[in-house]
Amino acid sequence: MLLLCDIGNTHTHLAWATTQRVVRHRDLPTGGVLDGSALAGIRAFAQDRPPAGVALCSVVPRATRALLPFLRRTWRRPVLELGPHTVTGVGIDYPRPHTIGPDRLANAIAAAHCYGAPVVVVDFGTAVTFDVVNRRKNYVGGIIAPGLAAMTDYLHEKTALLPRIRIRETRRVVGRSTREAMLVGAVHGYRGLVRELIHELRRELKCPELPVVATGGCAALIARGLPEITTVNPLLTLEGLRLAWLAWNAAEGS
Numbered sequence: 154m155l156l157l158c159d160i161g162n163t164h165t166h167l168a169w170a171t172t173q174r175v176v177r178h179r180d181l182p183t184g185g186v187l188d189g190s191a192l193a194g195i196r197a198f199a200q201d202r203p204p205a206g207v208a209l210c211s212v213v214p215r216a217t218r219a220l221l222p223f224l225r226r227t228w229r230r231p232v233l234e235l236g237p238h239t240v241t242g243v244g245i246d247y248p249r250p251h252t253i254g255p256d257r258l259a260n261a262i263a264a265a266h267c268y269g270a271p272v273v274v275v276d277f278g279t280a281v282t283f284d285v286v287n288r289r290k291n292y293v294g295g296i297i298a299p300g301l302a303a304m305t306d307y308l309h310e311k312t313a314l315l316p317r318i319r320i321r322e323t324r325r326v327v328g329r330s331t332r333e334a335m336l337v338g339a340v341h342g343y344r345g346l347v348r349e350l351i352h353e354l355r356r357e358l359k360c361p362e363l364p365v366v367a368t369g370g371c372a373a374l375i376a377r378g379l380p381e382i383t384t385v386n387p388l389l390t391l392e393g394l395r396l397a398w399l400a401w402n403a404a405e406g407s
Contacts, residue, residue, distance in 0.1 A: 156204035156228075157394045158195075158220065159256060160186065160211035162279040165220075167198050168388070170395045175388050186216045192223055203228045208398035210235040210255035210390070233401045235259055241400035242266055244291040253292070257284045259393030260368065261292045266396055268364045268384065273354055275347060275382065276390070277369035279303055283350060287358065296350055301371050305339050320371060344378050351381045 157175070159166040165186050168178040179198050185191025207224050209232060211217040217234070224232050233239060235258055237250035242262040247253060260274040261284050270290045276282045280303065283296035299307075301320055309317040318335050326341060328334025355363045367375065367382045368389035376382040386392070 154202065154204055155395060155398055156199060156207045156224075157391050157398075158207065158209040158211075158224070159259070159390050159394060160209070160213050160216045160220065161256065162213060165191065165216070166391060167195060168391045168395075169199075169204075170391070172399060175391050175395060178388065178391060183213055183216055186220055187213075189219065192220075195220075195223070196227065199228075204230055206231045206233070206398055206402060208233040208235065208394040208401075210259050210394055212254045212256055231402070231405070233398050235394060235397050239401055240292075240397065241404070242396055243270075243286055244289070246287070246289075246291040246293050254282070256390050257282055257295065258292065259390045259397065260284050260366075261286050261393070262396050263386075263389045263393035264364075264366050265290055267386070267389075267392070268366055271358055271360055272364045272366060273351070274389065275351075275365060275367045275369075275372070277301065277367065277371040277375060281347070281369075283354065285354065285358070288360075296354075298346065298350075301339060301343050301375070304343075305335060308335065320374065322374060322377065340374070341378075344375055347375060348379060348381055351379075 155170045157168040164180045165183045166180050168175045181191045181194050235255045240258045243265050264272045264274045265286045270286045271288050272286050274284045279300045281298045281300050285293050285295050287293050305318055308315045318332050323336040328337045365382045366384045368386050372385050376385045
């Protein structure tokens with residue numbers, strides 16, 4: 154069994170995986186990784202079973218520095234830290250590869266493996282990222298925009314009268330209350346943003362039938378009203394980590 158760790162800005166996603174698939178997963182607050190309070194939860198998630206290996210990707214360097222020594226010390230197993238020098242399954246055609254978020258590389262690996270190339274991944278996290286793998290199966294870049302929760306939280310924090318809202322589906326287009334008006338702007342407006350960006354990517358890549366895979370917290374909600382999104386895969390990043398570890402381990406053993 155493999156232990157997979159995807160450290161995001163808000164949550165750290167853990168998973169157990171076999172060589173075939175992810176079998177169990179759990180989310181912990183990344184703040185708990187930073188202050189050490191989540192380390193017991195990681196140990197409990199593993200249920201004292203030493204993994205055959207560990208694969209990690211992180212967009213929070215401080216959390217990486219806190220977690221890596223713990224993983225190595227606790228299980229004394231090989232740890233793959235995914236980055237441009239350890240990525241397999243896709244090439245990289247990008248001016249400064251070290252600036253690519255490792256989670257974006259994991260998404261590219263999994264999307265190309267599962268859905269072919271070209272392919273686009275839309276990851277709905279603290280930020281929403283679009284990652285592009287071209288026909289040659291090279292990661293070539295993407296798009297970064299504010300995440301849905303980040304936008305609505307900003308409105309709440311920077312205005313006196315707008316409340317914090319819970320993101321959910323809304324059928325109306327004309328809000329009949331402040332909360333409903335914010336939901337319309339968030340959900341329908343966000344779909345408009347995603348739809349337009351997918352349209353531009355199809356034009357840029359000259360691929361009108363471009364596969365688009367959505368993952369992340371709001372993926373299912375936003376995809377519900379967007380036929381342009383062809384697949385929702387909530388475990389895509391973890392699947393990319395699993396594939397990366399298998400290829401890395403095979404190379405290390407050869």
